[in-house]
Amino acid sequence: xxIRFEGVKKTYLRHTALHDITLSLPQGKIxxxxxxxxxxxxxxxxxxxxxxxxxxxxxxxDGEPVNRxxxxxxxxLSELDVLxxxxxxxxxxxxxxxxxxxxxIKKAHEMMQFLQLDPHKKIKHMSKGxxxxxxxxxxxSRQVPLVLLDEPLSGLDxxxxxxxxxxxxxxxxxxxxxxxxxxxxxxxxxxxxxxxxAVREGRIVGVEDTEVIRETEGLNIVSWMKKxxxxx
Amino acid sequence: xETFDATQPIYWQLAQRIRRQIVRGDLKPGEKLPSVRExxxxxxxxxxxxxxxxSELERMEIVETRRGQGTFVTEQTxxxxxxxxQLKEEQIRRFVRDMEEMGYSNEEMIEGLKDFLTNxxxxxxxx
Numbered sequence: 001x002x003i004r005f006e007g008v009k010k011t012y013l014r015h016t017a018l019h020d021i022t023l024s025l026p027q028g029k030i031x032x033x034x035x036x037x038x039x040x041x042x043x044x045x046x047x048x049x050x051x052x053x054x055x056x057x058x059x060x061x062d063g064e065p066v067n068r069x070x071x072x073x074x075x076x077l078s079e080l081d082v083l084x085x086x087x088x089x090x091x092x093x094x095x096x097x098x099x100x101x102x103x104x105i106k107k108a109h110e111m112m113q114f115l116q117l118d119p120h121k122k123i124k125h126m127s128k129g130x131x132x133x134x135x136x137x138x139x140x141s142r143q144v145p146l147v148l149l150d151e152p153l154s155g156l157d158x159x160x161x162x163x164x165x166x167x168x169x170x171x172x173x174x175x176x177x178x179x180x181x182x183x184x185x186x187x188x189x190x191x192x193x194x195x196x197x198a199v200r201e202g203r204i205v206g207v208e209d210t211e212v213i214r215e216t217e218g219l220n221i222v223s224w225m226k227k228x229x230x231x232x
Numbered sequence: 233x234e235t236f237d238a239t240q241p242i243y244w245q246l247a248q249r250i251r252r253q254i255v256r257g258d259l260k261p262g263e264k265l266p267s268v269r270e271x272x273x274x275x276x277x278x279x280x281x282x283x284x285x286x287s288e289l290e291r292m293e294i295v296e297t298r299r300g301q302g303t304f305v306t307e308q309t310x311x312x313x314x315x316x317x318q319l320k321e322e323q324i325r326r327f328v329r330d331m332e333e334m335g336y337s338n339e340e341m342i343e344g345l346k347d348f349l350t351n352x353x354x355x356x357x358x359x
Contacts, residue, residue: 028280029280030278030280162276165276166273166276169269169272169273169276169277169278169279170269170273172279174279174280187238190238191236191238191242191275191276191277191278191281192272192276192277192278193278194278194280194281210242211241211242211243211281211284214238214239214240214241214242215240215241215244218239218240219239220238220239221238223239
């Protein structure tokens with residue numbers, strides 16, 4: 001198993017973001033975490049990335065209990081814009097390489113070319129779509145077992161979303177890597193997901209293989225999500 | 233990007249597409265299929281799903297995987313003939329089920345098909 005949550009609870013002040021979550025996710029898959037705003041998707045991702053700690057319970061990634069050192073094994077793409085505006089794409093790739101010795105610069109260049117990004121353009125001069133693609137380059141250029149993508153398609157136009165999905169499929173190495181992706185744009189990604197985890201109000205309400213959902217229930221992922229949501 | 237029916241297993245839809253391409257002659261006997269990665273990117277689906285499609289086609293002996301070289305359409309004539317028959321049968325089965333569901337008799341179906349192929353339908357198609 002790539003990821004294990006055991007009895008994980010996370011509270012922010014008086015708001016409980018996650019209630020007693022127990023979950024195992026296998027390796028070598030592309031797994032989607034879906035749910036409404038505020039359902040706890042991003043909190044789960046941050047727990048896997050070691051950016052926050054559970055109030056109760058344990059999270060393990062690739063057999064290791066998660067702490068701040070887990071960043072050696074995890075590439076995390078934040079939902080927010082966190083790139084330094086005065087850097088060029090090339091400079092931020094070099095900066096990442098100085099921070100993470102697993103950064104594959106050759107792959108980063110190949111991806112930039114594939115996604116039609118100009119390495120010499122400054123981040124502050126990039127469109128939102130270009131920044132979205134650059135974040136993808138940074139996440140996928142690291143040779144790590146776990147890649148976490150928080151809303152990578154959010155707020156981007158359909159052409160950019162399409163190129164990001166293709167970039168992911170072209171450059172991910174599922175023999176060695178696992179991808180966890182949170183998203184609202186279920187229809188854009190459902191064909192590339194192996195598995196989905198539905199989260200509602202801090203609880204897991206469904207975990208299933210996407211092909212099983214289609215084969216045994218004859219449902220698309222949105223309908224399946226409505227069904228498991230309705231069961232509560 | 234190709235689109236899939238999101239309520240049917242994708243590995244199966246992809247397998248059906250490849251079977252049709254072979255029968256139509258778009259994929260020739262002995263021709264190499266795109267690599268798993270190429271096919272995944274081209275159709276926007278998960279590489280694991282493409283792998284499952286290729287394994288399924290291999291189990292049906294429609295393709296063969298040569299170690300280190302890739303996946304190829306079979307050159308065995310009897311398998312290709314069998315595939316042609318299978319697709320025909322599957323298509324007819326769907327047609328017949330639909331017609332039965334609407335209450336047409338076997339005779340009406342046969343008559344209808346004959347008429348279609350000899351008269352109006354043929355003209356329709358020639359247009």
